[in-house]
Amino acid sequence: MKGLVREIRFALRALRKRPGFTAVAVLTLGLGLGANLSIFSLVDAALLRPPAAVREPERLVTLWTSDFSGPRYGGTSYPDYEAIAAAADVFAGVAASSPRPLSLAGVAGSERLFGEIVSANYFDVLGVRPALGRFFLPQEAGAAGGHPVVVLGWGLWQRAFGGSRDVIGRTVRLSGVPLTVVGVAPPGFRGSIRGLALEVWVPFSADRALLGFRPEGRGDRGLFVTARLRPGVTVAEAQARLDLIARQLHAAYAQEWTDVRGRPRVLTAVPERLSRVPPMARGPVVGFMALLMAIVAIVLLIACANVANLLLARAAGRQREVAIRLALGATRRRLVRQLLVESLLLALAGGALGVLVARWTTALLAGFHPPIDVPLALDLRVDGAVLGFGLLLSVATAVAFGLAPALRVTRPDLVPALRDEGSTVRAGGRRFGLRNLLVIGQVAGSLVLLVAGSLFLRTLRQATRIDAGFDPENLLLVAFDLTAERYDPARAADFYRRLEERVSALPGVRAVTLAQWVPLGLDFARRGLVVEGYQARPGEDLEQGFNVVGDDYFRTLGTRIVRGRALDERDHAGAPLAVVVNESFARRYWPGADPLGKHIGWEGPDGRMAEVVGIAQDGKYRSLGEEPRPYFYIAAAQVDARDLTLHVRTAGDPRALVPAVRAAVRELAPGLPIAKLTTLREQVAVSLLPQRLAAVVLGVLGAGALLLAVVGLHGVVAYAVSLRTRELGIRVALGARPADIQRMVLADGMRLVAIGAAVGLALALAASRLLRGFLLGGDGADPVAFVAVPLLLAGVALVSAYIPARRAGRVDPMEALRVE
């Protein structure tokens, strides 16, 4: 122990003696570790950290009903939830919840927020204690109605009520429903859906209008179900019980409990720690996180390689010191330990800097709100887990960059360093083979990141050339949720009609229409269909995407009608149902036949047969990268549509029209919150957000990695030159011109770059295959990325190697000759 303290003291002294080296090493490691800790804090917040304020989360399981179209994880209906909740032998409690956009009436108009409609035992099952007041009482259970109470989230309580304790008993209006505040949730508790900022909880019984679904409908499957296992009950035992319940439900309700392929539906229990991201999204999310971790791991490896290189360069200067120590009787183990202590101190200082970097990036990320209509809130912070990970990573990093140089410098065959230098001069690079290897690795790593980044950049460029089937320029989108505002269908239709009239009359407006869903928005609705004249194969999925659209939709969006006519004022509430299908729809269901005049019908309460009156061009509906898919359009006037988005085609900048549109809304419906206001161009940008983020992250990290690699290359070449000063001097004495020397040194440096680039290209090619899913339309083998990036890298590397090469060309042969 005493020895260790002494070694730490020695190490600190050694590091202080070379402030330049220490600063560069700590900075390099700090950036590498910072990138890793930033991403880890994201992984921690999304996947690893147990939910806040929840008791014994290891006893919680989430329960899922398999979907009608087959996938294993889907929502649960209220009657099925009640059937599951009756299984008291394995579950101490079963809670249901359903997230919902709501509006809270305040002094300055309505605030739009997200809340959960929950079963009364919700907080009991989760094991959460109120910060103030109480949670729901047993009599507030059930969907029968009559208990207008609400629990506020801590953040909302602070924000809207100043944290006042007399909020209990006060009445708030939530989406028009008066509710009495009975309690406040503890700080940190954000409900059952990670990543979503949920701020109020209302029991199912509070008001039917708030429910948004029919609690008696077994086909209305919108509930998230969470259960607490009885002590001692395993997930497997609970699963066995759920299997039995599912069989009973299938026996009793064969129609609702049979999926599209004719198989009985199943119930699945998933432990809480595996359902922090809903299981249906877990695969892609974990994959994306793994990709991010891999990227920052490459950056850290490059940083390690750089510091290892610096240490090796330093080691060369310390060989004499080490030789003396060995001659004085130090063991190799002791010397390695001494050198590793130095590395560890460097890594810990780098780790501390990394924590600062991570605090900064997490604050930056937490403040980033993508323009989407659900409030994202991931509790990003540098907590104990992140610090622990940082400590582990720092130690691993120290070993990664410190061990090889320590072993190298203490090699017993270096003892001759005590004697005068030999009488021959090394001419090649064998002496710094490890350093060369590190530079090759750095070049390869940075090339992978840069190629990947440029693939995403290319995909963004490509996206602008994709024909999406609509014109994204100069289109303003204004969304309302009249269901949440308790508008009845007639009042909603009236509001929309008057709004359309007002906005049409505004100067600079070319066309106005309404639609339920925005192209490339996050919502995408599908409906099971009956198609006239089409014989479905057994188990065929007949659900197709659709939109509910107003008059003039196709002209406003710039979507061509290929045949027949668009939906318009002829398709009013009393007229026969009309539908427009796209080209893919027509091709798929009526190949070779005339689709006009054919009929399709859809499932659901308003399921009727509609006549195909027109065929629209194919477009992009969910993502720019998707293959053409069947799609159809229903007239808004012919269905109950109360959450429509106003689409305004403008002559100029659509944003310029915002104040006028807001004023029109205020005049028509004072206090009505605008659920979302954006432009179609921004909406398209949101749909490209993953690609854009990837391009930025990879580009920034790749540029950083390239910088590190270039610095590393410069260091290696400069070091090689310093080692070879005598040799170079002799070569000059033997007749070499400065250009000969420069060429030789440059060639040595660029040989490393060429090998690194070759390795990097092979890795990048493999990586591009993995990334194919994120790239639009491209097969990943993009010639620009695979040619331009290596050329760029070679150019930058050439410059960095040229500086020491130029110095080498000016080497003074006197140095080599001076023996006196």
Next chain:
Amino acid sequence: MIQLRNVERYYETKAGRTYVLRNVNLDVREGEFLTIMGPSGAGKSTLLSVLGLLDHAWRGEYYLLGQPVHRLSARDRAALNRKTIGFVFQQYHLLDDLTVAENLEVPLSYRDVPRHQRQALVADTLDRFGIVGKKDLFPSQLSGGQQQLVGVARAVIANPKLILADEPTGNLHSSQGREIMALFRKLNEEGTTIIQVTHSEENARYGHRIIQLRDGWIVGEEVVAAAGT
């Protein structure tokens, strides 16, 4: 062949100018074997560097084969060096990662000798110095004497008119040293001008003339009466 007129070399230091060579006047005839002697720090190696066109920071006049070196650009001096001069070093300075044959090839590659000629010249030289059997060995596999033999062979391979040798036998034991000196004498007899720096009286006797340097000044000159043995 060589005329030095008032050549001076000094370094600027904090303490002022430190002279290494002072007012050096020297004539060397073609075919002469000159020895420069003097204690350590006298300026012997510096003078050799000036003569070898490796040191440019001197003042005075220097004519080499009639060319006014003091008026030549760095590039022309380097070209003159390549055309005229071969070096032999006390520490041999063979390139460790190159074989004997490759070491011999280095000066030729810097003189833009075509590849097939290079190979022929290397083969001739290996033969002439009796080291054909060593051509694929690395320097570390040779004795000191053998290494210096390669060093001399490397110095003469490009057929220089002038060989500058800095303590060529300083690292060799006496019998090896005598062999190398005999080799120098033979080269000199074949017409090569040689200037050597040495501490050894015995080696100095192989030449025709000895000049003594002290503190940068030429302080003495002696014609060797009879060739050494």
